[in-house]
Amino acid sequence: MGGDLSTAPKKVDLLIVGAGPTGLGAAYRLRQLGLTDFALCEASDNVGGLARSYTDDVGFTWDVGGHVLFSHYAEYDRIFEELMQGQYTTNERESWVRIAGTWVPYPFQNNLRYLPEADAKACIDGLIEAQTNSAGAAGARDFGEFIDNVFGSGIAQQFMRPYNFKVWAYAPEKMNKTWIGERVAVIDWKRAKRNMDEGLDDFGWGPNNTFKYPLGGTGDFYDRFAPLFADQLQLHTRLVSIDTKARTATFDHQGQLRTEPYDALVSTMPLDKLICDVIEDAPADIRETAQKLMHSGGYMVGVGIKRPCPSTKCWMYFPEADSPFYRVTYLSNYSPRMTPDPERYYSLLCETSFSEDKPEDEATILERTIAGLESSGLLEPGERDDIVSTWVMKVNYSYPTPSVERDELLAKLIPWLEERGIYSRGRFGMWKYEVANTDHSVMQGVELIDRLTTGKPEQTIGITYKVTDDGRQAAEHERPKVAGSGEKRIAQELEAKNEELERMREELERCKQQLLWPQRMIPPWAVSEDSLLLLRLYRRQHWNIGCFGVQHVADAGKGWCRGACCNGIGCRRRR
Numbered sequence: 001m002g003g004d005l006s007t008a009p010k011k012v013d014l015l016i017v018g019a020g021p022t023g024l025g026a027a028y029r030l031r032q033l034g035l036t037d038f039a040l041c042e043a044s045d046n047v048g049g050l051a052r053s054y055t056d057d058v059g060f061t062w063d064v065g066g067h068v069l070f071s072h073y074a075e076y077d078r079i080f081e082e083l084m085q086g087q088y089t090t091n092e093r094e095s096w097v098r099i100a101g102t103w104v105p106y107p108f109q110n111n112l113r114y115l116p117e118a119d120a121k122a123c124i125d126g127l128i129e130a131q132t133n134s135a136g137a138a139g140a141r142d143f144g145e146f147i148d149n150v151f152g153s154g155i156a157q158q159f160m161r162p163y164n165f166k167v168w169a170y171a172p173e174k175m176n177k178t179w180i181g182e183r184v185a186v187i188d189w190k191r192a193k194r195n196m197d198e199g200l201d202d203f204g205w206g207p208n209n210t211f212k213y214p215l216g217g218t219g220d221f222y223d224r225f226a227p228l229f230a231d232q233l234q235l236h237t238r239l240v241s242i243d244t245k246a247r248t249a250t251f252d253h254q255g256q257l258r259t260e261p262y263d264a265l266v267s268t269m270p271l272d273k274l275i276c277d278v279i280e281d282a283p284a285d286i287r288e289t290a291q292k293l294m295h296s297g298g299y300m301v302g303v304g305i306k307r308p309c310p311s312t313k314c315w316m317y318f319p320e321a322d323s324p325f326y327r328v329t330y331l332s333n334y335s336p337r338m339t340p341d342p343e344r345y346y347s348l349l350c351e352t353s354f355s356e357d358k359p360e361d362e363a364t365i366l367e368r369t370i371a372g373l374e375s376s377g378l379l380e381p382g383e384r385d386d387i388v389s390t391w392v393m394k395v396n397y398s399y400p401t402p403s404v405e406r407d408e409l410l411a412k413l414i415p416w417l418e419e420r421g422i423y424s425r426g427r428f429g430m431w432k433y434e435v436a437n438t439d440h441s442v443m444q445g446v447e448l449i450d451r452l453t454t455g456k457p458e459q460t461i462g463i464t465y466k467v468t469d470d471g472r473q474a475a476e477h478e479r480p481k482v483a484g485s486g487e488k489r490i491a492q493e494l495e496a497k498n499e500e501l502e503r504m505r506e507e508l509e510r511c512k513q514q515l516l517w518p519q520r521m522i523p524p525w526a527v528s529e530d531s532l533l534l535l536r537l538y539r540r541q542h543w544n545i546g547c548f549g550v551q552h553v554a555d556a557g558k559g560w561c562r563g564a565c566c567n568g569i570g571c572r573r574r575r
Contacts, residue, residue, distance in 0.1 A: 013263050023049075024445065051438050060347050091314065097316070123152070124189070130150060242280065272293045303389070305345065308343060331347045370387070400433050
């Protein structure tokens, strides 16, 4: 399908619809396996989907949302390094919550001491009450009850409820609790109270404490996929319809229609649109099920300012109603290439959600965003005059909402599609926000190809979440042995353990060579490595009581033992 669309149809093994992270991941894996009989079809003029970047006429680069790259996968890391060739920054997270006229470090619930005294007390009292007397996370029927049961009334009212409504554009009661996992920081009340009483900062929660960022914006990474399969990539190619019985897909390429047979089709477009707008022969009950899927849209508003950046912050959360946006990112702090000149300009990216439950006025979103920046102090008085660039983008599909009945809906829709050779994957293809980061999305494509070519089970989409035993802690990621959120962690732990074992073996060998064994003692060849290790560890912990009569080769004369036998510290036993 990489040639002229006017040519006669040629059946391909696989059609991939959408060149976002998931479609690119699938194509990458096919190329890696040496398979070229596929087509990658993208409706827009470039790859990347929701992860692409745009550069405006002034020279500011904007992402479609506040993307950062942190990985749960060793394979994703390998692909990233292969394609980026070092052309990225590595950043330490600095995120804050704007509330009650002040800035509270993220996670909010871990750093209540930054609040006004009365607000902090209300949060702590509510947290203690909830975790002492409520049914906990296990007793919650939905996300709203999870918030109340786990965080209590103070944190719920001040932050969790208003913020989550601003993000999701739906009340928490309309959402399930199975998605939470590593997305929501849960804290024990004792830790929260200790932090407040002792004035402790507690910033390190979450997997994105350190993140990478491509120099040219998030889309810079995904742009680098395209040349790898230029023969298979078709831009300006929109999927119009699918006949599941005939296994044909019809595309519109710049006004020309073409019907393409297929063996299997990978769709990364929104699942509800796939079933309701594209599949011609979907039965009524399947259409009705798909229509129940919930999602929100978003406005991305970029503001470029001709001033040096006044802050080291990364991103900030805004739960209060004095601004339309729920998150603002100092995008210029991620890479020096995001503005025309990093010494003279900085940029803010503001995100506002909308839905049928939370409508937003597109005509006023820019002005309301700038006013919100002023009211929160992100724009100083008079700084509005220094705005040299604005960028507004409406995204109709921003967050796949994990509604109360979502899992039940997916359990009906996904098998129905796969029985007909259609595999829906990606952020909106699978509709699982909990595994919809860009790394998850790329790996959904990679893992699907492995399944289709080798039968290897997919790991990412099968990730589940469970509540801890006490029923009061966060839903906990249940990590499989391979892939998902566990692959990278396990690999790193094994590598660290192997390195430590090697260091221990080397030190044991040095110990053997440094010790002189008198004839009255057991000869060295009869002493096990385990015995030597125990001796060494004991000396390290109790060096002040001497080296147990073992003579040191380098200190055979009179005097103090100087200590290689005691790890270079020396001991206090006179020989």
